[in-house]
Amino acid sequence: MTVAIIGTGKMGGGMARLLASSGIEVAIGHRDLAKASALAQEIGPKARSGSVADATKLADIVLLATPYSAAFEALREAGDLSGKILIDISNPITPDYKALTVGHTTSAAEEIQKAVPTAKVVKAFNTIFSELLPAEARKGRSMPVQVFVAGDDEAAKKIVSEIIAKTGFEPVESGALSNSRYLEPVGEINIHFGFFLGWGTSAAPVWMKA
Ligand SMILES: NC(=O)c1ccc[n+]([C@@H]2O[C@H](COP(=O)([O-])OP(=O)(O)OC[C@H]3O[C@@H](n4cnc5c(N)ncnc54)[C@H](OP(=O)(O)O)[C@@H]3O)[C@@H](O)[C@H]2O)c1
Numbered sequence: 010m011t012v013a014i015i016g017t018g019k020m021g022g023g024m025a026r027l028l029a030s031s032g033i034e035v036a037i038g039h040r041d042l043a044k045a046s047a048l049a050q051e052i053g054p055k056a057r058s059g060s061v062a063d064a065t066k067l068a069d070i071v072l073l074a075t076p077y078s079a080a081f082e083a084l085r086e087a088g089d090l091s092g093k094i095l096i097d098i099s100n101p102i103t104p105d106y107k108a109l110t111v112g113h114t115t116s117a118a119e120e121i122q123k124a125v126p127t128a129k130v131v132k133a134f135n136t137i138f139s140e141l142l143p144a145e146a147r148k149g150r151s152m153p154v155q156v157f158v159a160g161d162d163e164a165a166k167k168i169v170s171e172i173i174a175k176t177g178f179e180p181v182e183s184g185a186l187s188n189s190r191y192l193e194p195v196g197e198i199n200i201h202f203g204f205f206l207g208w209g210t211s212a213a214p215v216w217m218k219a
Pocket of ligand 1: 015017018020039041044073075077079099102135136140
């Protein structure tokens with residue numbers, strides 16, 4: 010299994026390192042080939058690199074790690090995503106991080122699914138700060154860190170959940186892709202806890218059954 014990662018920033022880099030350290034091959038795609046190559050070299054033999062289109066071709070699963078505002082341009086660069094799983098980790102936030110630009114009657118994930126109707130979009134990781142991606146950053150916590158997983162294709166959600174479990178997070182089945190309308194606000198309140206209410210970036214939501 011190869012996961013293509015589009016973007017080499019905080020989440021793209023963090024997810025690429027996390028997946029590779031969990032034994033999953035990654036293909037890093039970036040508009041700047043030098044940035045993609047530098048990240049792949051840092052990660053080692055589990056990582057390859059290339060353009061956004063090159064990386065997408067190598068993978069059945071694509072993780073989009075650009076800002077939501079750049080998602081549609083990046084997806085155009087990616088090329089044909091038919092039949093591929095597309096993991097959307099985005100929070101469609103304003104430049105000051107304090108509010109969402111999309112919501113209530115749609116979500117970033119649903120808008121992305123509309124743009125690539127033949128891909129299987131799965132929402133995940135939008136409530137996790139990049140600082141929590143390394144396994145060491147999660148050691149010693151009282152509970153596993155949860156990753157909420159929403160999507161309309163059950164098989165795709167199962168595969169993404171298996172990947173999440175492999176990385177040491179707890180996948181939480183969160184229903185249809187349209188539930189991203191509720192997961193993205195959870196991501197936004199987590200940003201408020203982390204950045205504006207003094208909790209720091211180890212903040213993460215946990216849903217308890219009892
Ligand atoms: N940071 C977090 O803790 C966190 C947590 C949960 C979810 N998220 C979500 O994760 C996504 C990425 O956030 P981030 O914090 O990793 O952002 P970031 O550090 O700013 O990285 C963004 C990446 O996207 C690339 N990019 C920008 N525009 C692009 C385009 N048009 N085509 C191709 N690539 C493009 C950037 O390339 P350049 O280097 O060339 O600019 C960079 O590699 C966002 O949707 C965010 O809401 C972030």
